Amino acid sequence: SQTIHQWPATLVQPVGSPLSLECTVEGTSNPNLYWYRQAAGRGLQLLFYSVGIGQISSEVPQNLSASRPQDRQFILSSKKLLLSDSGFYLCAWSVLRERTQYFGPGTRLTVL
Amino acid sequence: GENVEQHPSTLSVQEGDSAVIKCTYSDSASNYFPWYKQELGKRPQLIIDIRSNVGEKKDQRIAVTLNKTAKHFSLHITETQPEDSAVYFCAARWETSYDKVIFGPGTSLSVIP
Numbered sequence: 001s002q003t004i005h006q007w008p009a010t011l012v013q014p015v016g017s018p019l020s021l022e023c024t025v026e027g028t029s030n031p032n033l034y035w036y037r038q039a040a041g042r043g044l045q046l047l048f049y050s051v052g053i054g055q056i057s058s059e060v061p062q063n064l065s066a067s068r069p070q071d072r073q074f075i076l077s078s079k080k081l082l083l084s085d086s087g088f089y090l091c092a093w094s095v096l097r098e099r100t101q102y103f104g105p106g107t108r109l110t111v112l
Numbered sequence: 113g114e115n116v117e118q119h120p121s122t123l124s125v126q127e128g129d130s131a132v133i134k135c136t137y138s139d140s141a142s143n144y145f146p147w148y149k150q151e152l153g154k155r156p157q158l159i160i161d162i163r164s165n166v167g168e169k170k171d172q173r174i175a176v177t178l179n180k181t182a183k184h185f186s187l188h189i190t191e192t193q194p195e196d197s198a199v200y201f202c203a204a205r206w207e208t209s210y211d212k213v214i215f216g217p218g219t220s221l222s223v224i225p
Contacts, residue, residue, distance in 0.1 A: 043217040094211045103155040
């Protein structure tokens, strides 16, 4: 069966520091991968999606970037964190014909 | 543009009563409508979904209805229990190259024992 991992689970970072969040998927090949952000008490904002290795599309301009160095690995990065980057970051995967998106356990990021 | 609206934003019901959450979507090309439940501090979990060629789907105490003409769909939870308390998100999917899904803003459901 498919499994999705995210780490770290929680992170506290100072403003201006770099960021790297990792997501890996097991049990499937060539998944579509997604990064979402959820501010406290708010909905799900799609940040990036990827349909294959090295293929990244951004939904909203922001202080973040994403990379997909391997088929089942998706990385979210920032060179300098802002206070507004705080939130719950969720990675998700889907397989095109199966339609459903499944979420990872998330990383709770606090920028101080 | 693509948009999913969801109402109400908060809902409080007595244990045993029914809860109904309604969503509308903007793009008639939408063909798949999942519902997710998110408990506090946890990831969203798929609880039920419906495809555009189906009008209603039921799974125990949960049912979803779809009206494609009116572009709205609803989640019905019967005999609510305290463990149903959570935030519920509706979503609509467009069949593009990457399974684009637009989420509603969420409904915070509280079931009072």
